Structure formats: C-alpha cells, structure tokens
Amino acid sequence: LQREVYLFERLDSAHREPMKHLKAICFLRPTKENVEFLIQELRRPKYSTYFIYFSNVISKSDVKALAEADEQEVVAEVQEFYGDYIAVNPHVFSLNLLGCCQGRHWDPAQLARTTQGLTALLLSLKKCPMIRYQLSSEPTRRLAECVKQVITKEYELFDFRRTEWTYQAMVHELLGINNNRIDLSRVPGISKDLREVVLSAENDEFYANNMYLNFAEIGSNIKNLMEDFQRRKPKEQQKLESIADMKAFVENYPQFRKMSGTVSKHVTVVGELSRLVAERNLLEVSEVEQELACQNDHSSALQNVRRLLQNPRVTELDAARLVMLYALHYERHSSNGLPGLLTELRNRGVADRYRKLVSAVVEYGGKRVRGSDLFSPKDAVAITKQFLKGLKGVENVYTQHQPLDAGPAHQGEAPGQPVPLPGAQHAPRQAPGHHCFHHRRSHVRGGADRVQPEPQHGGR
Structure with missing residues (x-):
C-alpha cells in the first residue's frame, strides 16, 4: 500500500486465485446478492484477512449470516461507510438510476433504491432534516415518508427541455x-x-x-x-x-x-x-427555446418553431423538444397551433417515440399538474436586472431562463404552492420565515440536468 500497488477483484469473479499473503478490503452495497457473494467468499477465503465496509445500513440478520459463514475467523472488521450515491460535484449527487417511474408512479424497486440512497446521503452528512415535499405530487409524499429530506420538483419539467450553454x-x-x-x-x-x-x-x-x-x-x-x-x-x-x-x-x-x-x-x-x-444548428435552436421560455409573443414563437422544423440541420430530438416547449407554454392559448406542429413532425419523418413525448410532457407537466407559472413574462425590473447581469458577462440571450430552484425554494417554499411537512399535507400554510433553513438538500425524482445546480454553486 505504501508503494500504491493494489489488486482489484470482483467478489463474483469465478477465476480468482488464493493469495493468503494479502489482506482484502471489501467495499460493497448491502444488497442480498452482495451479501450472498460475501458469504460464499468467507466460506472459502482466498485472502488472509478481510476488512468489510458497506456503503449503507446492513440488517442484523445479514450480519448474523456473515458471522456464521466466517468459520475460519478471517474477518477483522465490519463497518458502515455511508457512500451509497455518486458525488458528481462537491455539491451535486446522483443515484445513477434510469427509469425510476412507471408513468406517474414509482417503480417499487427504484423507490426502495432511492430511499436507500437518500438515507445514505443524510447519514454521511450527519444531518437530521425537516422534510418538505411538493404538495401535488403523490410520489414525493411516498418518498418523504421513507427518508429524512426530500424536495422534488415535478413542476420543473420545463427545465429539462432546453439546450444548455454552460x-x-x-x-x-x-x-x-x-x-x-x-x-x-x-x-x-x-x-x-x-x-x-x-x-x-x-x-x-x-x-x-x-x-x-x-x-x-x-x-x-x-x-x-x-x-x-x-x-x-x-x-x-x-x-x-x-x-x-x-x-x-x-x-x-x-x-x-x-x-x-x-x-x-x-x-x-x-x-x-x-x-x-x-x-445541429443549436445556436438558432436555443434562441427560439429562450424566446419560448421568457416571452409571450405567440405569433412569433409559432412562426419560429415552424421555420426550424423545416431546417434539415435540426435533429429529430431538437425538433420534438421545440414542439414540447411550445405545447407547455401555449397549452391553453386560443390560437394554439400544436396539431399543425405535430403534423409537421410526422411529415418530416420524426420517430413516433419522439412525437408521443409531446402529449406525455403535457400530461406530466402541464398547467393542470404543475400548479405554477413557468412562463411569466419579465417585467421592467427583471429586464433591468437582466441587463445589469449581462454587463458583467454573466448571461446572454441563450441563458435568460433560470431554473425554478434558484427562486423562493431557497427560503423553504416551492414557487407558487405549499411545500408541506410529512403527515401535515393539509395543514394551513405557515407564515414566511417560520422555519429558518441553514442547509438544504434537494432530491429531484427522475434526475436533474447539470445546469440546475448552478444557482446553488457557492451557496449552502
């Protein structure tokens, strides 16, 4: 170890040679499969001593099973080191999950995995939090009952549909x-x-x-x-x-x-x-995306989206994404042109799986569901602030829209709607400032893009 020479092996590898002159450090998740692999290893140990570290809480019954398998007494240490998540950045974590939902409901296995990951996060940070979650979201209520801190944001679907420029x-x-x-x-x-x-x-x-x-x-x-x-x-x-x-x-x-x-x-x-x-002509695509996010000119937006749909350099995914943004923004507009845009996608040969996303995105994040306004136009004060920021080189036309997470949620509230405590979903809304949060841990069900942590960068 002093010379930084290591041998890495997997417990499920079938062709490992016995090396009794070496000590083994085992780091693994406390799953049934991993515990079983470890039991088989301890029954026929290939190393002189074993130091076992689990990335999350292990049950007493599993510890007992390991002890019974250790007939040769080769285990020197068993500890829990809470690291059952991926530290993407110093202030961003991921559980590396794909497909955590079945429609608008949890996949049971993924719900259990998410609960385990968030529990490990809180244990590693040694924080006992106050739980808050989105009132209109049944999945977050279920998750909030299992872990110490959950703030998910289904209403922020829009933030996953733009081209990023950082x-x-x-x-x-x-x-x-x-x-x-x-x-x-x-x-x-x-x-x-x-x-x-x-x-x-x-x-x-x-x-x-x-x-x-x-x-x-x-x-x-x-x-x-x-x-x-x-x-x-x-x-x-x-x-x-x-x-x-x-x-x-x-x-x-x-x-x-x-x-x-x-x-x-x-x-x-x-x-x-x-x-x-x-x-992919992303500069022009992004400019129209920002117009959809920050302006309320329906005629101009519809014209620009149609123009880009006819551009062969725009990919199928980018074309579908533009139509998704239009569908979310002008969902209830009297002159809604969504049927025509869907026809243009079909005529262009856009894959059926992309076209179906348009209706799915409205069902998942439309006004009926999200309960907050994602597309309110900027007033004079906001435009002035935008201009002053632009002078400092912070933003430009391609980064006008800010994720919702940068707003009132930092004071413990989601924009435009209550964020209740578990077991008190229907309690009256508390006065602003009733709770003072010094540290905030946010979990986004289904994943977050890499631009969302930016408003929190440098903060706590």
Whole structure:
C-alpha cells in the first residue's frame, strides 16, 4: 500500500486465485446478492484477512449470516461507510438510476433504491432534516415518508427541455457524462489516448474553474490555457547541462505533463462541442427555446418553431423538444397551433417515440399538474436586472431562463404552492420565515440536468 500497488477483484469473479499473503478490503452495497457473494467468499477465503465496509445500513440478520459463514475467523472488521450515491460535484449527487417511474408512479424497486440512497446521503452528512415535499405530487409524499429530506420538483419539467450553454451541462447533454467519464471514441479523428477522458473538479483545476461558465467564456479561457502552456513549454525542453538543470527538470516535468494532458483534453472536448453546435444548428435552436421560455409573443414563437422544423440541420430530438416547449407554454392559448406542429413532425419523418413525448410532457407537466407559472413574462425590473447581469458577462440571450430552484425554494417554499411537512399535507400554510433553513438538500425524482445546480454553486 505504501508503494500504491493494489489488486482489484470482483467478489463474483469465478477465476480468482488464493493469495493468503494479502489482506482484502471489501467495499460493497448491502444488497442480498452482495451479501450472498460475501458469504460464499468467507466460506472459502482466498485472502488472509478481510476488512468489510458497506456503503449503507446492513440488517442484523445479514450480519448474523456473515458471522456464521466466517468459520475460519478471517474477518477483522465490519463497518458502515455511508457512500451509497455518486458525488458528481462537491455539491451535486446522483443515484445513477434510469427509469425510476412507471408513468406517474414509482417503480417499487427504484423507490426502495432511492430511499436507500437518500438515507445514505443524510447519514454521511450527519444531518437530521425537516422534510418538505411538493404538495401535488403523490410520489414525493411516498418518498418523504421513507427518508429524512426530500424536495422534488415535478413542476420543473420545463427545465429539462432546453439546450444548455454552460460547460459541464453542455458536455453532459451533447457528449454524456457517466461517473465523470466522457466517451469520445466517436469523435472524428480522435487519438487513441483521448477516446475516454475524465472530467473531475477534484483533480482538474481548469474544469473546476470553468464548469459553470458559458460556452463563449470557455473558448476564451481555453485560448489562455494554450498560451500559458506554450510559454512554459520551451523552458521544460531546454538543454540539461548541469545537475541543477536535471534536478529542476525532474521536479517540474510531472506538472508539465499534467498540464499537457489538461490542454489536450479540454481542447478536444471544446472542439467536439463546437462541431456539434454547428452541425445541429443549436445556436438558432436555443434562441427560439429562450424566446419560448421568457416571452409571450405567440405569433412569433409559432412562426419560429415552424421555420426550424423545416431546417434539415435540426435533429429529430431538437425538433420534438421545440414542439414540447411550445405545447407547455401555449397549452391553453386560443390560437394554439400544436396539431399543425405535430403534423409537421410526422411529415418530416420524426420517430413516433419522439412525437408521443409531446402529449406525455403535457400530461406530466402541464398547467393542470404543475400548479405554477413557468412562463411569466419579465417585467421592467427583471429586464433591468437582466441587463445589469449581462454587463458583467454573466448571461446572454441563450441563458435568460433560470431554473425554478434558484427562486423562493431557497427560503423553504416551492414557487407558487405549499411545500408541506410529512403527515401535515393539509395543514394551513405557515407564515414566511417560520422555519429558518441553514442547509438544504434537494432530491429531484427522475434526475436533474447539470445546469440546475448552478444557482446553488457557492451557496449552502
């Protein structure tokens, strides 16, 4: 261990050799399958000693079963280390679940898994919270009864349907981030060592400083990173004429290599993002999305959506997404043009699974369900604030819309509707400020996009 040499093996691997000279550290989720694998391992131990760590609470009956299997007394330690979730960023976690719902209801297995993950989160943070959840959501009520803190936001469906323009959010939407890894194998002309890269704020200073900046700023900062790299490069390749030169080179070379890898990685990622933005005409698509989010000009919105539906560079998914936004915004407009837009999607050859999403999204997040106004036009004060922020380079036309999570929910309320405590769903609404929340943990049923944590970045 002192030399940082490790052997990683899976408990379910059938071809492991006995290595009695080694000690084993087992880290696993306390599932029935994992406990059974561990029982089989302890009956025929391949290592001298076992240190067992579970990522969540393990039942007494499972501990008893493990003790009975440990006939050779090789287990030295059993502990619970609450890490049954993925730390995406320092202030963002994920349970890595796909398909947690069956329509508007929980999948039973996923409900249990979500409960376990949120319980582990709260135990790891050592917080005993006050539970709040969305009043109109039966699934969140069920979840709130099982865990210590739940704030889900079904009414924020709209926030999942826009093109994102900050670095991390763009990478996640256009390239995909899985456990901080990005698959670049499909990038044209990609080199072998860049087919998969890691983006982690913990060990990548450039990424940590730029993950919440918009795309235009990223381009400028990439240029500065390249220039800094070029300035350092000649110094690292100078002749080694003395022992002192060699010593300095050895001391600086690891940092130089790290910087070289950082430059190559981010230049490749940003280059691919730029290619996809141009290929899919995302600048124009995003401008219309923001118009749908922040304006109430129905005639202009309908005309712009129709124009983009006729553009062959706009992908099927982006076309369907534009129609979804229109359907949500102008759901009850007297001149609603949704039937015509659906016909245009069909004539264009958009896949049936995308067309069905339009009606599904209205059923799931329409006005009848969400109970709050997502599309209220900006008044003069809001426009002035927007302009002042724009002067500081914070926002532009492509990032006008702000996630609902940045609003009143920080004071313990969801926008426009009560956020009750469990067991008191029908209690009268409490006066503002009745509860003072110093720490807030939010769980979004079904997942969150990478732009939603931005308003909370730097806060608590």
